[in-house]
Amino acid sequence: MYYHYDSTTHDKLTYIDFATRRWAEDDFEGDVGYFFKEDEPEDPYMKTLTQENFDEVTSTGKWLIFFYGARCSYCKDIMPIVRDAGKHAIMHDLGFRVAKVEGRECPQLARRFGAFPWPFLMVYENGKGVSLEDGRVARTMEQYLDFGVLDPLDYQVAEEENAEECSQCNAGCDAGDARDEL
DSSP states (O other), rough: OBOOOOOTTHHHHHHHHHHHHSSEEEETTTTEEEEGGGOOOOOOOSEETHHHHHHHHSSSEEEEEEEETTOOOHHHHHHHHHHHHHHHHHTTSEEEEEEEEEEETHHHHHHHHTTTTTSSSEETTTTTEOOOOOOOOOHHHHHHHHHSSSOOHHHHHHHHHHHHHHHHHHSSHHHHHHHOOO
């Protein structure tokens, strides 16, 4: 979060605090803003991933990775829920961690995983990733936790079985025609 000084909403004392401490608190919502991104402390529940640290950080364990855009309204709605899922996963030792990737700052990572449109969520483990369909739909924290716990390999096998059943269904009944019309 970056702090934008607006003389109509903040008094001189707040601006002086901001200039000397390099951060300030919004009087209305209590949000804290930082002048320099590197001054913002690391979130203990959501690890920030970049192109430089992605492979090193995700080499061990399972990760629920949240690709987002800083100005994306869907992302802003979903980010607190995903962060709460990360806090819950750590507190209850669910076997995965939550990380975030800012898509505009790391376009190579976004392209590598086809992380478009934002928000885009995926479970990543041992070099394999499974994306959550329709990331723009806000879900409950429990649904994100359920998604984070799944094994990417099991999910891919189940997806292939469903596709096989669907192809058998299309060959033998009219349900495939009805699906095509939607």
